[in-house]
Amino acid sequence: xxxxxxxxxxxxxxxxxxxxxxxxxxxxxVFALVMLMAFVAPFAGIVSWVERRVAARMMDRVGPNRVGPxxxxxxxxxxxxxxxxxxxxxxxxxxxxxxLAPYLVFAGMFAAFVTIPFSSGLIIADLNVGIFxxxxxxxxxxxxxxxxxxxxNNKYSLLGGMRSxxxxxxxxxxxxxxxLVVVFLTGSLSIQDIIKGQGAYPxxxxxxxxxxxPIAFVSxxxxxxxxxxxxxxxxxxxxxxxxxxxxxxxxxMRFVFFYFEEWANIYLxxxxxxxxxLGGWQIPPAVKAWATGLGGAASVIxxxxxxxxxxxxxxxxxxxxxxxxxxxxPRIRVDxxxxxxxxxxxxxxxxxxMGVAVWMVLFPQGVPVVRYALCGAxxxxxxxxxxxxxxxxxxxxxxxxxxxxx
Amino acid sequence: MLLNMGPQHPSTHGVIRFVVKTDGEVxxxxxxxxxYLHRSIEKIAEKATYNGFMPWTDRVDYLAAMxxxxxxxxxxxxxxxxxxxxxxxYLRVIAMELNRIISxxxxxxxxxxxxxxxxxxxxxxxxxxxVNDLIEELCGQRLTYNYARVGGVIYxxxxxxxxxxxxxxxxxxxxxxxxxxxxTGNKILHKRLGAVGVVTAEEAxxxxxxxxxxxxxxxxxxxxxxxxxxxxxxxxFQIPVGTGEAGKLGDCFDRYMVRIHEMRESVKILRxxxxxxxxxxxxxxxxxxxxPPAGDVYVRNESTRGDLGVYxxxxxxxxxxxxxxxxxxxxxxxxxxxxxxxxxVADLIAFIASLDIVAPEIDx
Numbered sequence: 001x002x003x004x005x006x007x008x009x010x011x012x013x014x015x016x017x018x019x020x021x022x023x024x025x026x027x028x029x030v031f032a033l034v035m036l037m038a039f040v041a042p043f044a045g046i047v048s049w050v051e052r053r054v055a056a057r058m059m060d061r062v063g064p065n066r067v068g069p070x071x072x073x074x075x076x077x078x079x080x081x082x083x084x085x086x087x088x089x090x091x092x093x094x095x096x097x098x099x100l101a102p103y104l105v106f107a108g109m110f111a112a113f114v115t116i117p118f119s120s121g122l123i124i125a126d127l128n129v130g131i132f133x134x135x136x137x138x139x140x141x142x143x144x145x146x147x148x149x150x151x152x153n154n155k156y157s158l159l160g161g162m163r164s165x166x167x168x169x170x171x172x173x174x175x176x177x178x179x180l181v182v183v184f185l186t187g188s189l190s191i192q193d194i195i196k197g198q199g200a201y202p203x204x205x206x207x208x209x210x211x212x213x214p215i216a217f218v219s220x221x222x223x224x225x226x227x228x229x230x231x232x233x234x235x236x237x238x239x240x241x242x243x244x245x246x247x248x249x250x251x252x253m254r255f256v257f258f259y260f261e262e263w264a265n266i267y268l269x270x271x272x273x274x275x276x277x278l279g280g281w282q283i284p285p286a287v288k289a290w291a292t293g294l295g296g297a298a299s300v301i302x303x304x305x306x307x308x309x310x311x312x313x314x315x316x317x318x319x320x321x322x323x324x325x326x327x328x329x330p331r332i333r334v335d336x337x338x339x340x341x342x343x344x345x346x347x348x349x350x351x352x353x354m355g356v357a358v359w360m361v362l363f364p365q366g367v368p369v370v371r372y373a374l375c376g377a378x379x380x381x382x383x384x385x386x387x388x389x390x391x392x393x394x395x396x397x398x399x400x401x402x403x404x405x406x
Numbered sequence: 407m408l409l410n411m412g413p414q415h416p417s418t419h420g421v422i423r424f425v426v427k428t429d430g431e432v433x434x435x436x437x438x439x440x441x442y443l444h445r446s447i448e449k450i451a452e453k454a455t456y457n458g459f460m461p462w463t464d465r466v467d468y469l470a471a472m473x474x475x476x477x478x479x480x481x482x483x484x485x486x487x488x489x490x491x492x493x494x495x496y497l498r499v500i501a502m503e504l505n506r507i508i509s510x511x512x513x514x515x516x517x518x519x520x521x522x523x524x525x526x527x528x529x530x531x532x533x534x535x536x537v538n539d540l541i542e543e544l545c546g547q548r549l550t551y552n553y554a555r556v557g558g559v560i561y562x563x564x565x566x567x568x569x570x571x572x573x574x575x576x577x578x579x580x581x582x583x584x585x586x587x588x589x590t591g592n593k594i595l596h597k598r599l600g601a602v603g604v605v606t607a608e609e610a611x612x613x614x615x616x617x618x619x620x621x622x623x624x625x626x627x628x629x630x631x632x633x634x635x636x637x638x639x640x641x642x643f644q645i646p647v648g649t650g651e652a653g654k655l656g657d658c659f660d661r662y663m664v665r666i667h668e669m670r671e672s673v674k675i676l677r678x679x680x681x682x683x684x685x686x687x688x689x690x691x692x693x694x695x696x697x698p699p700a701g702d703v704y705v706r707n708e709s710t711r712g713d714l715g716v717y718x719x720x721x722x723x724x725x726x727x728x729x730x731x732x733x734x735x736x737x738x739x740x741x742x743x744x745x746x747x748x749x750x751v752a753d754l755i756a757f758i759a760s761l762d763i764v765a766p767e768i769d770x
Contacts, residue, residue, distance in 0.1 A: 059528035155409050159431070159751070231522055232594055235752070242751075243416060330594045331522030333752045334431055392587070395580070 032114060032124045040113050044263040045075035047319060051263070054320070055327045078256075085252035093249060094151040101148035102250065102257035108140030109261045109268065115191055116271045119281045119307035123192060130191040131179055134272065135172065138227070141261065142168045145236070145246050148258075152249040160245025163334055164229060164236035170341045171226040177349030178220035181213065181356045182206055182276045195280030200287075200310075207277040208374040209366060212355035217277045219345050219352065221318075224269040226337065229262065230322060232329040233337060270318035271311075278314050281307035409751075413442050417520045417755045420765025424742070428751060436746040436754050438739045444769040451729035456482050456696045457556055459726070464550035466731050467767040469512060472498075472505035473709035474731075475554035480635065481705040481716040482556045486698035493686040494558035495637045500679045501553055503672040504541060504571070507578075508534045509710035510618075510665040510672075513762040517662055518589050520759040521598050521752075526589040533581060536574055543567055556696055558689030568680045575673050582669060590666060599662060601653025603745050603757035610656065613741040616734045617712020618668060619761055622648040622661030629708035641678050643671045658760035665762070695724045711735055711762060735767040 009015045015023050049064065049072060056063025064071035089095055114137075115130040117123040127133050142165050149161015183189060185206055186197045198205050207217045226233040237245030247258040274280055283306050291302040332340070407430075412423035421442035427434045447466060451459045463478045464471040476498050483490060515530030538548045543564055545553040553559055589595055605615065610623040620627055628645045630638040646667030648660025700722040707714045715732030738761045746754050 055524075059525050060532050061528060155407060159409075162430075234522065327525050328588070329523065330518060330589075330592065330598060332594055333598060333750060335750065336597055392584075395584070 028125065035124055036110055036113060039118075040110060040264055040267075041260075043267055044260050045079065047263045047266055048078070048259070049075045050319075051266075051323045051326070054323050058324075058327050082253050082256040087252040087254060088249075090153065090249050092153040094153065097147050097151035098249075099254070101144045101151060102254040104144030104147065105141050105261045106144075106257045108138055108144060109264050111137045111140070112268055113264075116268065117191055117195065117275060117281060118311060119304040120192070120195075121304055122308065126190055126192045129189045131183065131194070131272075131276070132189050134191075135176060135179065138268075139168070139172070148250070149246040152246070154249050156242045156244075157246050157248045160236045160242045160248070163242075164246060166334075167229070167233065167236060167337060168227050170338060171223040171345075174219050174341060174345035174349045175223035175227060177346065177353055178216040178223065179276065181216040181349075181353050184353065184356050184360060185209060191275050191280075195275055195282060198279045198282055200279060200282040200284040202279075202378075203368075203371040203375045204282075205277060205279040208371050208378065210356060210359045210363075210370060211374065212352045212359065213277070214374065214378075215348055216352040216356070217273070219348050220276070221269075221273060223341075223345060224272065225322065225325070226341070228265040228269055230266070231326045232331045234326075234331050235334050235337060266319050266322050267315060269322065270315035273318050274311060274314040280314075281311040283307055283310050411436070411754075412439075417759065418765070419516060419759075419763070422739075422763065422765050422768065424754070426751070426754070431750050431752075433746055433749050433751060433754060436742055436749075438742050440736070440739055440768050442769070443766050445766075447770045448729050448731065451726050453725065455724050456698075456726065459729070460555065461550065461552045464552055465766060466770055467709065467711065467714075467733065467735075467764055468549055469509045469764050470505055470710040470714075471549065471551045472501045472553060473707055473714055475551060476502060476636075477705055477707035477709070477714050477716045478718075478729075479554040479556050480707065481703055481718040482696065482698065484705055485701060485703045485718055485720055486556070486692075486696055488557050488690065488692055490558045490690055491686050491688065492637070492684050493562075494688050494690075496679050496683040497559045497563065497688055498554060499637055499641075500563075500571075500676060500683075501541070501544065501551070501559070503675045503679070504537055505551075506672045506710045507669050508537045508541075510669050511537075513710075513759075514585075514589070514662060514665050517658075517756070517759040517762075518595075520755050521595070523589060523592075523595070526585060529581075529585060529588070533578060536578075540567070540571055540574060543570070555689065557692035558687070560689075562688040568683075571676065572680060575676060579670070579673060582666070586666065590663070596652045596659065598752075598756055599652060599657060599659035599760065601657050602753045603658045603749070603760060604654045605656045605741060605745060607656065609741065609744070613744070614737040615712070615741060616737065617709065618664045619661055619734070619738055620712065621646065622664045622760075623656035624648050624650070624660075629706050629713060633706060635705075635707065637679075637682075640682070641675050643675050643678075646671065658756050661760045661762075697722060697724050709734065711738075711764065711767060731770055733767045733770065735761075735763045735765075736769075738763055739768055 009020060009023055052074070053063045053071070064074040067073045067077045089098055112134050114124045115127050115134055117126070145164045145168075146161045149157045149159075149164070152158070182194055186194045188194065194206075202208060207213050229236050236242070237247065242248070247255055250258065283303075287306065288303050291306060292299050294302060407428050409426040409428050410423070411426050412418045413421045418424070423439040423442065425437045425439060427436075445465065447462050450462055454462065460475060460478065463474040466474045482488075511530040511534045515527040518530075519527035541551060542548050544567060545551050545561055547553075553561075605613075605619070605623050607623045607625050610620050610625060615623070624647050626645050626647050629635070630643075631645055646664050648655055648664055650657070650660060651663070652659035698720040700720055702717065702719040704715060704717045707716075712734035713732070714734065717728070717730040717732070718726055719728040721727040742758065742761070745757060749757065
């Protein structure tokens with residue numbers, strides 16, 4: 001980022017008259033804005049379309065397929081519709097807090113994208129406390145949700161807000177413990193450093209570093225689902241119980257902000273999981289050397305593009321898994337949710353962090369055999385899983401159309 | 407906190423209201439408030455002719471319209487002393503069992519949806535659509551069938567209809583197993599429904615629960631076996647009861663399982679019916695204006711929501727003097743207040759859904 005700014009200063013003479021720090025700041029802000037507008041906003045929209053289509057496929061429905069090819073522009077149509085809708089503030093609501101709440105939720109989620117890398121160079125701010133910042137800034141969402149629940153002056157909203165606050169605050173502990181394990185291994189809080197500590201191949205990923213890492217990964221994944229209010233932990237907005245939870249009284253674009261947060265959060269969960277455990281944007285060194293050696297503009301753009309695609313694909317797999325879980329499982333009850341957090345995930349988190357600490361003392365260089373073994377075990381589980389899926393598809397086959405693009 | 411659940415609420419499935427007293431998530435009581443869907447159906451019966459009232463019986467319980475049709479027709483026939491043909495009896499049983507399958511499909515599907523599993527609900531509705539198509543071919547309607555008549559049924563089955571139903575059942579049974587794997591075997595479902603909303607056998611009897619709700623509490627009582635009517639004595643089928651496999655006997659899971667098993671039993675009954683159905687007329691000749699002799703009669707029919715009773719009083723004219731429907735959902739509402747004490751709000755939703763309450767049936 002700084003190099004780009006330096007390049008700008010050397011080319012554009014006007015910029016030389018103002019302090020360099022301001023230019024850096026301006027470049028960073030512009031980049032952040034472009035990133036948010038050009039990537040996160042459409043991505044959240046596209047995820048909503050993907051989710052609806054995937055869910056429809058799982059349910060034997062068709063899903064939105066009218067607007068644009070395969071209904072791809074459905075999210076734009078929905079967005080325009082929401083903006084054009086009347087913005088209703090209930091008479092009995094607290095008008096200031098009611099209006100403020102969606103922005104807090106929105107800001108908390110989008111600020112988190114600042115430290116999410118897209119490639120070795122594409123990152124808005126590689127903070128040295130990156131992952132810590134991420135945990136902290138997403139907590140603003142809780143304030144927004146609680147505020148919306150309280151300000152709506154609706155009992156269902158209040159229950160939803162309280163549930164959400166309790167849930168997010170509780171699940172930050174197992175999530176934090178799981179992240180701590182990665183910080184142990186890296187010795188740095190910066191997300192770029194964490195990714196640089198891993199390699200391109202599965203056995204170089206942190207998830208297979210030692211037997212305790214898969215525990216930490218699963219624990220982080222489950223807690224992220226809970227923090228993002230996704231099924232089976234969607235009790236704050238449990239439709240059949242609380243109508244729509246904290247967003248019951250909202251309409252128009254303010255309502256969309258809450259859903260925007262949810263869909264942006266799916267990517268955030270996936271990106272954090274990818275960066276911390278699944279090797280992030282790492283591509284094989286040979287490929288990177290080849291791409292850098294091409295010369296010209298390609299040598300600058302291609303490595304980053306490859307890294308971006310790698311990162312994005314890994315994240316998309318997790319996004320798909322999250323959607324899949326959402327449309328398969330029933331939701332659990334609020335006391336079971338707390339029991340899961342405090343009786344299972346938190347102890348597992350402690351076991352994982354202790355285990356990793358001991359492992360690092362015993363084997364400071366790591367044990368390659370264990371890495372390969374874990375990698376092989378994961379592959380075996382995956383293969384068995386695909387075998388099961390194939391078996392189920394065969395078992396329940398019936399003469400219906402199976403074309404998902406109908 | 408006084409939480410007003412309904413009359414418009416996503417999980418009351420119709421216009422029912424509960425006044426819920428909660429302390430945070432834990433409720434101290436949920437008091438049901440009925441009467442939002444009262445349409446004076448029983449009063450209308452006094453103004454309509456006997457066959458003219460038949461379409462109204464569909465509206466008593468729109469998910470088990472066939473049972474209501476047949477129960478009313480049986481009452482009039484018993485009072486007027488009309489014997490119907492065996493083919494008509496079989497057609498009625500076939501129609502009622504198909505109706506039972508789709509009613510239970512909706513019940514288990516919406517139970518899944520109420521606790522957050524959307525996909526099983528849509529899968530259940532997909533199967534329901536197939537049966538709706540079959541029933542449409544039989545009687546021209548998809549929801550309010552108006553199929554039974556005093557003296558038989560309105561239409562005979564169309565050519566090859568039986569083959570279509572058998573083809574449906576052949577692919578329905580594996581799909582029911584798939585549904586089992588998707589929802590019934592789910593650990594979260596066991597956690598959510600097991601040992602929740604426990605109704606003991608004694609309570610169930612005292613509060614007059616009927617049908618799958620009563621059998622879910624372990625009481626083996628089914629009118630089709632215990633007070634047989636129509637051709638049910640000739641058919642071989644089991645009465646599934648709750649076993650308490652996911653927690654305690656009589657919990658929500660047992661009521662859910664009873665419905666799943668009953669669908670399989672219905673398929674069994676249907677297969678036997680198609681083997682045994684005799685040729686003949688589907689309707690006997692009855693006078694245009696039926697004038698049963700003065701007197702009263704009470705007929706019971708095992709509807710999908712249990713014992714559906716029709717009390718019919720005639721004064722000898724061509725209109726009924728009094729008609730009273732005794733329905734399962736109404737009595738099921740009464741137990742909610744007792745069982746719901748100390749439950750969580752989420753449990754109440756599961757409990758109501760497991761009782762399979764249909765709003766119009768409560769008020770009529």
